[in-house]
Amino acid sequence: MSLNSILAYVVLLAAAFYVVVDATDPNQLQDFCIATNDPKGALFVNGFFCKNPMEAKPEDFFFSGLDVAGDTVNKVGSNVTTVSVVEFPGLNTLGISLARIDYAPHGGLNPPHTHPRATEVLTVLEGTLYVGFVTSNLPNGENRFFPKVLNKGDVFIFPQGLIHFQFNIGKYPAVALSSLSSQNPGVITIANAVFGASPPISVDVLSKAFQLDEKIVKLLQSKFHMST
Structure with a gap:
């Protein structure tokens, strides 16, 4: 193979790799962009107006309340407290968000759902959870299921866009912290969306x-x- 052919092959590989890895939140264009609803004197970046950086305060980078348990008295026995750019303007353009998930004892469920714009890292803070995700359609027509029982301190990853769930198999309430690779990960709850x-x-x-x-x-x- 000639040198020119090798160089062309490397360029094509680099271009393909760029296309794959660029399918996430765009790189930030400045150190931070605190979301604001007041367009006066603001910059419009990544879907939200940005406060003038010279007016930024420590409070813009602070969120309080994840120590408060969510109400799990509902049909599925779970509650998700989201901390996305909507609740925490300081996250704007940083490509991350959080959520606290509370599960009722004996069957509290965060139903099968997907995050179209984010990979999720789940850390169990209290309790025992049965979790899992399902792959997209494989060449043989199957959808592989990856289940795992998690205990306090365990961490599990749900890849971007794949259907996943968490189910409390313990006799006590469970709590988990979710970290997501998007400031606005989105969520599609499968049963709700279909039916x-x-x-x-x-x-x-x-x-x-x-x-x-x-x-x-x-x-x-x-x-x-x-x-x-």
């Missing part, structure tokens, strides 16, 4: 997709659909 979409997805479509009787589909839609 609770507004307007509803066709019963014929769901019945065939899930191989369910139409009556079952309608029942599921009645449980997940949120009236507006």
